[in-house]
Amino acid sequence: MSFDCRHCGACCAYAASWPAFIGEGDGADIPDDLIDFEHGRMRCHANRCAAMVGEIGVATRCSVYADRPLVCREFQSGSEDCIMVRRSFDLGAA
Ligand code: SF4
Numbered sequence: 001m002s003f004d005c006r007h008c009g010a011c012c013a014y015a016a017s018w019p020a021f022i023g024e025g026d027g028a029d030i031p032d033d034l035i036d037f038e039h040g041r042m043r044c045h046a047n048r049c050a051a052m053v054g055e056i057g058v059a060t061r062c063s064v065y066a067d068r069p070l071v072c073r074e075f076q077s078g079s080e081d082c083i084m085v086r087r088s089f090d091l092g093a094a
Pocket residue numbers: 003004005006008009010011012075076077078082083085086
């Protein structure tokens with residue numbers, strides 16, 4: 001099972017602690033104003049990543065997609081975590 005992330009975006013707004021940098025060079029090309037240097041992760045407004053554009057569950061995109069953190073690249077559409085996050089935003093599991 002997988003979902004079209006362009007109509008979701010839930011995992012980009014679930015927890016400020018999620019989009020954290022995990023290795024050397026991770027996030028290197030992301031603009032400074034989108035980075036929370038103190039915590040080593042993406043800047044968030046509440047739980048929503050500052051790089052996300054659009055409306056959750058309708059149409060979203062990552063404004064730094066080509067340079068997004070490793071953790072974002074590894075997050076799998078259709079995984080248990082994906083479904084859990086989608087449910088937290090009242091988005092369906094199928
Ligand atoms: S929660 Fe799942 S479907 Fe939604 S954007 Fe993230 S990976 Fe894609």
